[in-house]
Amino acid sequence: MKELNTETLQYYFKKSLDFINSFYPFIIGVIIFMYNFHIFVGNYSPGYKLITLIYPVIFLTAYKDVRKDVRWISFILLVIPLFLFVSYINKHGYAFWGSVLQWEAKMKIVFNLNPIFDGIPFNDASFARIYQSDNLTWFMRLVYNNGFTLCTMICIFRSAICKDIKKMLKYMCSAHVFQIFLISPFYVIFHLQEVWFVHGQPDMLLRHYSYKQAYGSTLNCFPSMHTSIAFAAFLLLLREKNKIFKTFWGFFCLSVIYSTMYLKIHWTIDVLGGLILAFCSVKLTDFVFAKLQPKLQPLIDKYYYRNSSKDISNSKSVSNLIQ
Template sequence: MQNLAERKIQGKLKYIGSAFLELLKKYYFVPIGLFFLHKALHIAPYTSISLTSKIYLFMLALVCFTVYEDIRHDIKLVPFLLLCIIFFIFIFYANKHGYAFWGRILRWQIKKGFVINLNPVFSSIPFNDGSFARVYKSETLTWFFRMVYNNGFVLPVLLVLYRSALIMDFKKMLRYALSAHVLQIFLISPFYLIFHLQEVWYVLGQPDGLARHLSSRSAAGITLNCFPSMHTSICFAMFLLVLRERNKIFKFVMSFFCLSVIYSTLYLEIHWVLDIAAGIILAIIAVKLSDFILDKLKMLIQKPLDKFYYKNVKTIYVDNYYLDTMKN
């Protein structure tokens, strides 16, 4: 009788353990989101911690709580995690050393000189200074737009990459990364090497909208490379891709963030209207190019993907291509 009772207890414990693991497997994003939310709420009262850090944690929590309907269930976990590790090592390395690399490019540009000076041309075009975006100004708006601009070059990309990792969609991770800095650095560099254009406030002799308290020499170097606006091209590319996501809350919040960054460049007198237009065109090209690259890449590596990356794949052979009947 004692052995029977022990077996029943062990069976119940095994059942509870299996049910817990199944629940965790299905809703793994909830404890991760609760962790970030707890951290955000914990540091919220401390004035010594930057507002950027607080908002970043709240955004990470939001990202976690919006992934359920986008999670992929046709992916093998171990190959995905291996790809993620390699991918994020590259991303963290680029994030750490990217600004230093960009600084070397700026210094090289200054030494080489410029081919075409756009300052007088852009300043003479009516409404090109974006004055319509500053019809109404307030301390609150200025604080808000400074915050989104200062975080608008990297944070929109990192947030969508983290979310793509949570939903186990490596293809989305690649598409976001390619559409952002990876492709855009190469697409935009020729413009920066050919055209000399500085920020609106500097050319028009206005106060710096970001209140960076720059010396004359520093301002002359830092205000370079305005055409096209890379803040715009990065954020608009992320905006276009975010519109493809299923979750409406995530789409709304990220779209608002990305579009606010673009508007902030006009409000703070950083970019000209034509910079914004060129940045939008560059973003569209980057997204289309990343779609093209990934489509071609999928054709080349479809067989190994079906074997090592996807699970329970059913394929049919048509015109020398494997068409996956399970994947989008």
Template sequence: MQKLVEKNIGETIKYIGAELWELLNKYYFVLIGLFFLHRALHLVPYLSISLTSKIYMFMLVLICFTAYSDIRQDIKLIPFLLLCSVFFLFIFYINEHGYEFWGKMLRWQISKSVIVNLNPIFSKIPFNDGSFARIYKSETLTWFFRMVYNNGFVLPVLFAIYRSALIKDFKKMLQYTLSAHILQIFLITPFYLTFHLQEVWYVLGQPDGLARHLGPQAAAGITLNCFPSMHTSICFAMFLLALRERNRIFKFVFGFFCLSVIYSTLYLEIHWVLDVIAGMILAYVTVKLSDFILDKSKILLEKPLNAFYYKKSKPIYVKNYYLYTMKN
């Protein structure tokens, strides 16, 4: 009798544990979203915390609460977490050493003679200075566009990667990363090493739209490498990939952020119109190239993925036909 009672208690505990795990596995994004919401609301009263930080904390809340429709149910959790661990170690390494590599490239470029100087050419093309983007200017708009531009080189990619991790989609994590800095840095470097083009305000002798208070020597170096606009290429690539997401709210808000970064390059007199157009073309090419790489990789890795990463399918028989469904 005692063994029967112990068995029933054990089965009950096991059943409750399984149900709680299933509930957590289904609604974990809500708990994460509530955590970020609590942090965001906690920051609101503090005047010492910048408005930018508060806005981006609420962006994390949005990412969590718009994840449900895109969550993958066909992958195994442990292999996914292992892949994520390796992936984020790689991201941290790039974040730590990427700017050092970029700095070496810039120093090498400055030490060499300019092959093609585009400054006089671009400055003479009608409407190429993007003056139409500055027909209406205000302090609020200037603050907003400075904020999105200053955070538009890395943050859109990180937001996309974090959301992809939240929905347990490792392929999207790779695609956002490949379509951003990983592939673009190799595609864009030949242009930067070949063409000499500086920011609009510097070439036209206007005040710096970002109000960086640069000295003459610093301004000459920092304003290099405009063609193509990498702010544009990064954000437009993220925009193109975000259009593939299911959740409309995320697509609208994230898409608005990405397009705002692109527009800010014209409003702040950073990039020329042709820089932006070239950046958009580069983004499209990079997204298609990442599609090609991932499609070919999937073919090569199909067997190990099916064995270790994806959940096994089970057939459901309906009369003389059968369908495969995932074991969720």
């Protein structure tokens, strides 16, 4: 038995840190699951339980994708402001979007697409409602209500667990940041409202709006931003290595797109426009990153990546990671 001295304590301390460094995605996933265990066994709605379960499951899939060539301190210094930005957007984004809607409602309509889109055969996406059931409707409401933010946020959180700042930024820019600038001109120029409102039918999301509330909230249909966000995330998901994450979360993103038509929210052309917008946004992100990379690469190599062969060969050692 080793004598309990300073060297022995340092040995076990480094071993413990090495274990945490190797298996922290599992540890975080288990902690999140245990922290929310009362939700899974409590009197909460099935939808809330399902959404809560997504986080630990997704983090458990991140184990093999963790970057071993990234300095911990450099990563932490970069990820903190990114998460502060994400938190700010989550907190104030809807209020900002509400003010944009109010501003648009006061403007003179440039092009009213309601009668035009309503007159195009199959443009109301009735083909998406050939089969309907209570369970399918419940699921479609669940994915639509959570899809606007969750499609991207799960990908961002998982990228953070994997210590991949570049991937985090690509998800943020492709699915939200660049899309806001690309889509705003369409929302200002075109007046188009949701299918159920134009047809004078009940809101399948059961939002219980008054006419005035419904009129304002159903603006900005073309193109569908639910579709563009979900499809941009899906296109980037195709680049992921983990098949479980790619399949599971890709299905969720595609379900969000389908839900916009099933719930009588977006027109077929809205969805097609959203798909095109997402493709353009992803390609724009790739272009910007390709242009910036040669200029930033020397700094990245020097301060972000561990670049010595000794460090790489000892990638599992925390003493080398935090150098």
